[in-house]
Amino acid sequence: MKEPEVFISADEIADRIAELGRQIADDYAGRELILVCVLKGSMPFFVDLSRAISLPLVWDYMAVSSYGAGTESSGRVKFVADLGENIEGRDVLVVEDIVDTGRTAKYLMGVLGARNPASLRFITLLDKPSRRVVEISADYVGFEIPDRFVIGYGMDFDQQYRNLPWIGALDGIEE
Numbered sequence: 414m415k416e417p418e419v420f421i422s423a424d425e426i427a428d429r430i431a432e433l434g435r436q437i438a439d440d441y442a443g444r445e446l447i448l449v450c451v452l453k454g455s456m457p458f459f460v461d462l463s464r465a466i467s468l469p470l471v472w473d474y475m476a477v478s479s480y481g482a483g484t485e486s487s488g489r490v491k492f493v494a495d496l497g498e499n500i501e502g503r504d505v506l507v508v509e510d511i512v513d514t515g516r517t518a519k520y521l522m523g524v525l526g527a528r529n530p531a532s533l534r535f536i537t538l539l540d541k542p543s544r545r546v547v548e549i550s551a552d553y554v555g556f557e558i559p560d561r562f563v564i565g566y567g568m569d570f571d572q573q574y575r576n577l578p579w580i581g582a583l584d585g586i587e588e
């Protein structure tokens with residue numbers, strides 16, 4: 414396995430999540446939020462973020478897959494598992510690990526928006542705006558990053574590295 418270099422440290426991630434949690438708690442004060450984890454990549458971010466939001470909230474998850482074994486999005490999004498909750502009339506915040514081409518986020522927001530939630534917003538830990546193919550912007554962004562392939566803190570290359578507690582960059586990986 415190729416050795417990644419540290420790109421965003423565990424401390425930097427924790428500090429940014431504390432800020433995001435406070436901001437979300439302010440924005441949704443007095444409401445009950447459904448926080449949606451998009452499996453698998455956003456699991457660590459989802460758990461840490463949810464514990465940084467001091468509001469009553471409900472956990473739910475869905476699974477989609479867009480990547481094959483490489484680093485380039487296939488352009489197709491496959492629905493793998495649906496939410497358990499009925500989101501109609503409720504406040505929904507979708508939690509993603511990274512927005513790259515934007516296809517996954519656009520697809521998810523379309524599917525969930527059609528179910529008439531009271532509100533629907535989107536948070537991503539990382540955003541690579543220079544890679545965008547479809548128009549979508551997150552309501553909350555942890556870090557805007559340049560076009561590098563990153564792994565760790567939930568994110569994978571070929572299903573590996575998800576368990577790293579920090580975010581690393583893998584350069585020279587075949588696209």
Ligand code: IMP
Nearest residue numbers: 454486512513514515516517562563568
């Ligand atoms: P998009 O549909 O192209 O925006 O890609 C979104 C998904 O691709 C993310 O949820 C990740 O699972 C994956 N992805 C995009 N860029 C990276 C990366 O740099 N490292 C690991 N996974 C990535």
Ligand code: MG
Nearest residue numbers: 454480568569
């Ligand atoms: Mg992935």
